[in-house]
Amino acid sequence: MEVGMHPVAVIGAGPQGLAAAAHLLERGLNPLVLEAGPSAASAVAEWSHVRLFSPWPELTDAAACRLLEPTGWTAPTRGYPTGAQWIDEYLAPLADQLGDRVRYGARVVGIGRKGRDLSVDGGRADQPFVVHVQRADDEEERIEVSAVIDASGTWRNPSPAGADGLAAVGEKKAHEAGLVDYRIPSMQDAAEFAGKHVVVIGSGHSASTAVNTLVRIAQREPGTRISWVLRRGAVGNTFGGDTADELPERGLLGQRAKEAVESGVVDLHTGFRAERVSIEDGRTVVISEDGRQLPAADKVFVLTGFRPDLSFLSEVRLDLDVRLQAPASIAAEVDPNLHSCGSVRATGAADLAHPEHGFYIVGAKSYGRAPTFLALTGFEQVRSVVAELAGDREAAARVELSLPDTGVCGGSGVFDAPEDSDRAGSCCAPAPQLIQLGTAPVAR
Template structure:
């Protein structure tokens, strides 16, 4: 019964548009639904941030083939685009090449099986998917033979609260809290942070980017101060692998952040889990779970990661890891409590599947709450998914991908434990895992992580995630 309906892709970001290009290459009918009014809407929102990846790794192979017939000129492979450049020079032309296969202003509010809620087994697999879509004209229902949700996590940032819930007073202080990297090239934003004290909460590359920007602002505007608030007991590997990072721009970012700390432009607070955001004389005070109070600040920049919005999928039978909210087969490969050092093996349709046949999470959303993701990973995911949907199971299973190592090693979750030692972190990598999967091209477990963060929508995480 599902025959004749398109594969619906949710999200016109890097992974979603790459999925559409892969499906078109296999002569499968596809429809992309994007809630925003342009391709790469989320990417454009962090358009001022420069990616760690070069253009070489930011153009999906199937997308390039599609674009080649339009007169599109591929950017220089060695360049590092900003999010804005990535969206304008690649994502927008790709959406245009896909034509009416992409619909903007179409927010998916629900996914289910036609005539079946999630508890009904009878003839379930034979029914097409049904999607409720909210457009500028109203609500409509669309049918699909399969669904690829590549809507990312950008719209669901984690709160300041150390327990995953908004800290007491966090919602009330929303006007002074930003969950995005400030664009200090905008005059209005510069005024907001210049000559003031800002607490940056988070340990990922987004936090490092914000700290480096604030440190530079401090050189121009006396009185500007940055307070780096870490939940982990020590800075540990937060600066990254430096010269050992196989992505030079990512390693350089960590080195600049380290220099800012050593120069005194950034003050570091470790072992602090925020329980309350308290207003005091027009400023904000972060209060820890242990009762400790930090000095008053004028602004808070919360860069604590993202989480998937699963509310539109309440009627879909998902198989998710209870901790990460990632597909159960993928979760062990990306669990930040265990892996940040070269153990994210190539994966595709098999690891991304769910009990609901024909439904897939792809791109950053497939990683759930895991903090790192690469465009390359998303492109390989959707290539495998498209092959699976086309019935080419051999190609779907042949997943080959080598990711650049970060030059650091340790389960990120261990660094949140104030009692954990460096030896504990190194010990969290199981070299036997690498030995069991020698064909990944990623080296042994503790030679350095294969994950990366890239400020992509990828829905896309810590960016840069």
């Protein structure tokens, strides 16, 4: 179907969704941004207290800046913003400039081809997409669009504590009781955790961020205990690339966490794969598959990564990797089982295309369950995808991004390697047989 006959739907008014809309406008196409939340970047607002480890120049998109500059807006150039600052100083002004092209309280619940279900081939590509939207007033509507850019992210679909990828027995009940949470704590939680035992489960940047925040709380509130739980049998690259990381703040994030463990402020538990979460006298006890159990905790933060919500894409023809749920053509590039030597290459329209012509997944969701996504990657994705939709194949194929090195060599390490094994995290180590996922590296 010819792009331009209908608007291009962009799902999500986050950093990549808003950038996609700016590129569409610049190309003379009509964007329609559908945001489930009540405001722009509503997911970012939920971790507004967290400071990003990417500097300002890596957090703004070029087309978005060009759209904003006539209003007198000036791009921030120094420092590392919090989520709240990212919204206030860039994302909210961008959404305001896009005006009524952004619709809030519009949750996408399904996408299909007009008059064709998943099994129908005939004339499929000639039909518009039909996006089913659940509005804030509980009414549902169908919107015909020429193409779809899914930038809905993964924030509201966190991975559970259970090591088998499913919620541990009792985890949902503990979450409902307020004993298990999937967010990053803030210093405002200091009074709540004073003198208490807090557990962090996870090995990615969000887990390191949580540990560092809790260490600051413990320094202010003596008697506060912190336990950090890793599924893998060895620390591996949990502490990141240190001074070799080309994003210095990301390197410092892991270094601070490492120092907290080495000083004894944080108790580190490796090879601990949660199977059960029980509630005893108003506290939580986490039990592993091998029968070990942690001391009763007052709070458990589960920061084991995120996964894409594919529930509303059941009528879209997708080509996804069976392990990571990322587009098959980029899965090997982002697979944490295989490598983390430097950064993955930039990805564009050709990498992100699916059998459903005119449908693209961009942003953190395009990496599926992999934890290596950066904002810069997403901006390059939407630039290329929009160029493809506009018919500019040359621009779509061009790479206009050089990603910073992580300073970490090797994959996640052999999953069951002993703590002192020299194979943990080695470039020469064979790929482990199980997936160990961290969280998307967006914050420190």
